[in-house]
Amino acid sequence: MSSTAAIQVQGLVKRYGAKNAVDGIDLSVESGEIFALLGPNGAGKTTTVEILEGYRTATAGQVKVLGFDPATKGSAGQKWRNQIGIVLQSTSDAADLSVFETISHYANYYENPRNVDQVIDEVGLREKIDAKARELSGGQRRRLDVALGIIGSPQLLFLDEPTTGFDPEARRSFWELIRTLKAEGKTILLTTHYLDEAQALADRVGVINNGQIIEIATPQTLGGRNNAPAKVTWLENGVTNQIHTKDPTTEVLKLSQRFGGSVPELEVSRPNLEEIYLKMIGELR
Amino acid sequence: MNTLLETLRIGGLRSRIELKQFMRQRESVVFTLFFPVILLFIFGTVFKDTIAPGVTFSQYFVAGMIASGLVNTGFQQLAITIPMERDDGTLKRLRGTPMSVSSYFIGKALLVTFLMIIQTALLLFFGAIVFDLNLPSDPMLWWNFTWLVLLGSACSTVLGIAFSVVPKSGRGASAVVSPIVIILQFFSGVFFVFTSLPSFMQQLAAIFPLKWLTQGMRSVFLPDDFATQEVAGDWELGKTALVLLIWLILGLLFAIKKFKWSRE
Numbered sequence: 001m002s003s004t005a006a007i008q009v010q011g012l013v014k015r016y017g018a019k020n021a022v023d024g025i026d027l028s029v030e031s032g033e034i035f036a037l038l039g040p041n042g043a044g045k046t047t048t049v050e051i052l053e054g055y056r057t058a059t060a061g062q063v064k065v066l067g068f069d070p071a072t073k074g075s076a077g078q079k080w081r082n083q084i085g086i087v088l089q090s091t092s093d094a095a096d097l098s099v100f101e102t103i104s105h106y107a108n109y110y111e112n113p114r115n116v117d118q119v120i121d122e123v124g125l126r127e128k129i130d131a132k133a134r135e136l137s138g139g140q141r142r143r144l145d146v147a148l149g150i151i152g153s154p155q156l157l158f159l160d161e162p163t164t165g166f167d168p169e170a171r172r173s174f175w176e177l178i179r180t181l182k183a184e185g186k187t188i189l190l191t192t193h194y195l196d197e198a199q200a201l202a203d204r205v206g207v208i209n210n211g212q213i214i215e216i217a218t219p220q221t222l223g224g225r226n227n228a229p230a231k232v233t234w235l236e237n238g239v240t241n242q243i244h245t246k247d248p249t250t251e252v253l254k255l256s257q258r259f260g261g262s263v264p265e266l267e268v269s270r271p272n273l274e275e276i277y278l279k280m281i282g283e284l285r
Numbered sequence: 286m287n288t289l290l291e292t293l294r295i296g297g298l299r300s301r302i303e304l305k306q307f308m309r310q311r312e313s314v315v316f317t318l319f320f321p322v323i324l325l326f327i328f329g330t331v332f333k334d335t336i337a338p339g340v341t342f343s344q345y346f347v348a349g350m351i352a353s354g355l356v357n358t359g360f361q362q363l364a365i366t367i368p369m370e371r372d373d374g375t376l377k378r379l380r381g382t383p384m385s386v387s388s389y390f391i392g393k394a395l396l397v398t399f400l401m402i403i404q405t406a407l408l409l410f411f412g413a414i415v416f417d418l419n420l421p422s423d424p425m426l427w428w429n430f431t432w433l434v435l436l437g438s439a440c441s442t443v444l445g446i447a448f449s450v451v452p453k454s455g456r457g458a459s460a461v462v463s464p465i466v467i468i469l470q471f472f473s474g475v476f477f478v479f480t481s482l483p484s485f486m487q488q489l490a491a492i493f494p495l496k497w498l499t500q501g502m503r504s505v506f507l508p509d510d511f512a513t514q515e516v517a518g519d520w521e522l523g524k525t526a527l528v529l530l531i532w533l534i535l536g537l538l539f540a541i542k543k544f545k546w547s548r549e
Binding site for chain 2: 078079088091096
């Protein structure tokens, strides 16, 4: 299992002053996997990711990203950066350059860059190819960021809150792009505030709070979601009734018999990822 | 060797993209490339006197303008724009690519050198047309002029990169950097005849490269017998080269060691 791990983290600690921003994290991301890191602001997500990207150095612990310690100094780090792509949180650089100029310039930095035109098509910026970055909308600007993240044909892609500020449609088409990248065999580490995004994209999610990982699971099983009682609601005598049950099928059958057929306004739901997540980080009691 | 060539190639590409960005900011084009010409018009119009028979104040002033152009275009521009690149994410993004920091430095140095060539050409062109500036005819003087511009550009570039660690943010950078440059210009004899400055100013200025660049440029644009009017009674070109080299090396060592990719 560990031989295919793209990212391996053991006992990662990052201390700022007296506080541990990251407080002993263990994490393993498999090659070809989309892994989403969830957590409230200040939980240690960005610090963790930036250590993996080589922007910050760890106080303690072991980090291997594609078999390499990102804190290594010198030209070995440059070689390693050929294999990774980074999409940072919102940026405003290269404002006076066109989409094409920026992407084709960044292609020069890599040993095996992707085809510039193909990347422009993939991120859906064909119509904006000659537009200056300052003229792009928030969503288009983010697509440019992603284009710069994948131009070097990385094996591993870091996406830090990639869809913040997107409208729902832009988010959907962005997800399609990410799925395409996964189909190409890329490993993706994603941080996001959107639980639906994690649910739609991630193979596994890790919830981080106060610098520690609370749980790592698939979106379907996180926080015991698959075994959580389902909520059954219906309308009876003008009042909405609800019960929580481990066996909703039986309950619905019983209701159906009682009503002699269809149950008014029947709804069966399991807690969504967001509810589970909020419960986990202690904001919902 | 291969990596060295690659570093140089990427540096060249960086200078191209940097120049493109520079040229698209109209205010930076006007205030960097045309500023010396504008100043020459102002000073040349106000001070119509000659400082010696046949030598106008403009002739003296052009030497100072080229020298301080080196400081403005290299040191001042970089010490302001690099903190801005730190704020807008340029540096962080570059840091995440295989590009080496040397390529980034080379790109800046080539940008500064190129801008200096344009700026100086404009100044000499307008100076010759409007203010009857006498251009040197001796090839030796043009040789001196060339190495002074190249060495001055290199020195100014590395000191700008080195000083870019000082401003805390891009927005505050101009307020930190500009006064230093203006004071240095006054002390170094850019706006006034250097020997008429108080001696403490002269001695202070002698520590920094601008005084030497200005003096070197005077050796190019003033008649040779004016050397006797310098503080040392000589153009001191050897000493000038030495001072610039020392600053270049110190600046480079500092820039490589202390360059900040991000604010924290």
